[in-house]
Amino acid sequence: MIRIAIADDHHQVRETWNFILSTNKSFQVVATCCNGKEAVEAAAAHNPDVILMDINMDLMTGIEATEIITASQPNIRIVAMSIHVEPVYVRKMLNAGAFAYVTKNSSYTEVFDAIEKAYDGKKYICLEVQEVMPELSNEIY
Numbered sequence: 001m002i003r004i005a006i007a008d009d010h011h012q013v014r015e016t017w018n019f020i021l022s023t024n025k026s027f028q029v030v031a032t033c034c035n036g037k038e039a040v041e042a043a044a045a046h047n048p049d050v051i052l053m054d055i056n057m058d059l060m061t062g063i064e065a066t067e068i069i070t071a072s073q074p075n076i077r078i079v080a081m082s083i084h085v086e087p088v089y090v091r092k093m094l095n096a097g098a099f100a101y102v103t104k105n106s107s108y109t110e111v112f113d114a115i116e117k118a119y120d121g122k123k124y125i126c127l128e129v130q131e132v133m134p135e136l137s138n139e140i141y
Contacts, residue, residue, distance in 0.1 A: 001026060001027070001028050002026055002027050002028070002049050002050055002110065002115060002116070002119050003028050003030045003046070003047075003048045003049045003050070004021055004027055004028065004029050004030065004048055004049065004050045004051070004115065005029070005030055005031040005032070005033060005039065005042045005043065005046060005048040005050075005051045005052070006018060006021075006029060006031070006032045006051075006052045006053060007032075007033040007034075007035070007036065007038065007039035007044075007050075007051055007052065007053045007054055007057065007062065007065065008033075008034070008054040008057070008081070009034055009035060009054060009056070009057040009058060010054075011034070013054075013104075014032045014033075014034070015032075017029075017052060018032060020108050020111075026073075026116075027112075027115070029086060030046045030048050031045070031046045031048065032132065034057070035058050035059040035060060036044075036053075036057050036059060036064055036065030037048050037059055037060045038058030038064055038075055039051060039053060039060075039062070039065045039069065040060070040065050040068050040069060043069045043070075043072075043073055043076055044073075047073070047076070048076060049075075049076065049077065050076070050077045050078075050079055050115050050118055050119055051069065051076060051077075051078050051079070051081070052079050052081050052111075052115070053065065053078050053079065053080055053081065053098070054081055054082060055080060055082040055084060055089055055093065056079075056082070056084075060092070062080065062082075063092050063093060063096050064096075066078045066080070066081070066093060066096040066097050066098055067096045067097065069097075069117045070096065070097025070098075071097075072073065075096075076095060076112045077099045077100075077118035077119055077121070078093075078096075078098040078099060078100075078118070079098065079099065079100040079101075079102065079111075079114050079115055079118050079124075079126075080093040080094075080098040080100065080101045080102070081102050081103070081104060081106075081111070082101075082103060082104065083103065083104050083105075084103070085103055085128055085129050085132045089123050090125075090133060098118060099117075099118035099121070099122070099123055099124070100114040100115070100118045100124035100126075101124070101125050101126060101127040101129055102114045102124075102129075103112075103126055103128045103129065105128055106126045106127075106128065108125055108129065113128065131141055
């Protein structure tokens with residue numbers, strides 16, 4: 001069972017992903033967070049295997065939260081989920097320690113794949129980002 005926390009500043013997005021992830025018997029949502037500060041707190045309190053992390057959030061961004069979490073709890077894998085496909089955002093999240101990057105246009109099956117790969121310690125970049133940044137295709141394993 002892969003224990004997952006969801007961090008997104010939109011309530012409906014959190015609820016929707018909580019519902020979608022619950023359809024996969026291999027996943028268990030252990031926390032939902034509305035900002036990066038809550039994600040850091042949830043990481044400490046719940047020790048999830050994976051955090052599905054939005055980038056643009058109040059109080060603390062997903063980039064800042066990812067840096068803190070990966071520095072203090074390197075066993076937790078971050079899957080970035082954002083509307084952004086711009087290279088600057090992708091690079092910042094990967095440099096902060098994210099194992100995977102998917103967009104909010106990614107299918108749920110692609111997000112499931114990203115979660116499973118990150119959990120297994122493998123990198124994953126969604127197809128939409130690969131089209132913008134084909135050089136990242138070589139970084140996936």
